[in-house]
Amino acid sequence: MSPGAPAYYLTTPIYYVNDSPHIGHAYTSLACDVLARFMRLDGHRVHFLTGTDEHGQKVEKAAAAAGRPPKEFVDEVSQRFRALAQTMGYSNDDFIRTTEPRHIEACQQLWQAIKANGHIYLGKYAGWYSVRDEAFYAEDELKPGPGGQKIAPSGAPAEWVEEPSYFFDLSKWQDKLLRFYDENPDFIAPESRRNEVLSFVKGGLQDLSVSRTSFKWGVPVPDDPAHIMYVWLDALTNYITAAGYPDTASETYRSFWPADLHMVGKDIVRFHAVYWPAFLMAAGVAPPKRVFAHGWWTNEGQKISKSLGNVIDPVALVERYGLDQVRYFLLREVPFGNDGDFSHGAMMRRMNAELANDYGNLVQRVLSMINKNCAARMPTPGAYAPADEGLISASERLLPAMRDAMARQQFHVALERHGEVVGAANRYVDEQAPWGLKKTDPKRMETVLYVLAEIIRRLAVLSQPFMPESSAKILDQLGVASNARDFARAFAEGAGLTPGSALPAPTGVFPRFVDPAA
């Protein structure tokens, strides 16, 4: 990648290490991974960050419940998130942990910058706090629960807290934030989340408590270590830590900050789209360019929760169905941004219909015909007929169509467009019936098989971000060199397969899934 290539910095949330990773965490990171791979193949210098959020009362309590010192506990659980990243094939460039010295330094520097600009003052917090959400709530946001409890909109219980606290003057940021959203209409997506954030900010903002004194597991406030920083101020700062902050003159910082995209779930949009830009503006640091808040997965119609015992383990899914199959399903099944329901039935339907029958069968039948009828060599095409031109130009339009969908994080649309070209290619096979041409018109048979091999090359180049292993297998079987698989080379004028080149024996790429329980 040339140093002059445009930079692209994207992040996942950093996950709490109070518990093992589940499908929800895998989903957000997967979406980022696909985008990171797409942008790399599309000529960008990508920095893809994920990591773990290791401070705060929730993690401290989880460590205590496990009977372990917090540091020992977070070391172990963080490792599980790292292992998940490997199992899922994530291509992250960095993995940040908030207990690292580089991060503690960045938090303290950011605090000092906000304070030096006059936006932090000492006071006393008396109000509601939910440890599970690590969030403060106003009285009118809470509902009564069993045993006189107060329940937050997320369903988490809140408790009354009274303690000395530093405050961030969030109430003064309403107009500046509204102006910022107005000037940056793409800052929050999708539209529904943008509207939610706008109405929250228009409703008026209260100063935010940004330090706690009743427990110790966190980053000490500079010059007043009896206070530790509010875990969200600590956590959000990870995004600039990993860009090199406070070294704002560094090459990494200048290339990658402001981040191009923070990908998050809809549960934490307020922290990312309200508090975070306000903190940054208060410190004189540019806010990120975009926050995309995706929807929520349920399991066979039920909320996913440990107490219901229906947590989906992504590793078990990958073992059962295959990595690329899981990657494909999660991003194809649900319009990105909407809520979605996981079901094994839907998983099997998609992998059998769209991967095995449509994409897989296209590849397999074309490669087998070439192997059998063209002596395992890439056929030599003659002049193209209108049907050939039609299919070739549909595949040419696919790159810009997918690029457009990916720029809007519409992963399902990118895959839908891809599936349309697969469908068109399968129809072309049926219409051209190359198996019947061997005796009647062998030159035409070669042209048809060449056109198909060429379409498959393009389809496989474009499915790499979603299904890296399977796409590589297809490209290997077509004899495409590994340095000719990025979009610029694969779609350059004159790029194509080499007639007469020897091809390996074809092997299936997308097996049909037979349900052992059926």
Ligand code: ME8
């Ligand atoms: O909130 N469906 O961490 P967290 C879809 N540490 N996505 C889901 C999901 C589900 N059922 N469950 C979880 C935190 N997620 C903070 C973040 S960032 C500076 C700090 C995903 O471990 C989704 O991305 O609770 C959600 O936002 C995130 O996991 C919450 O992870």
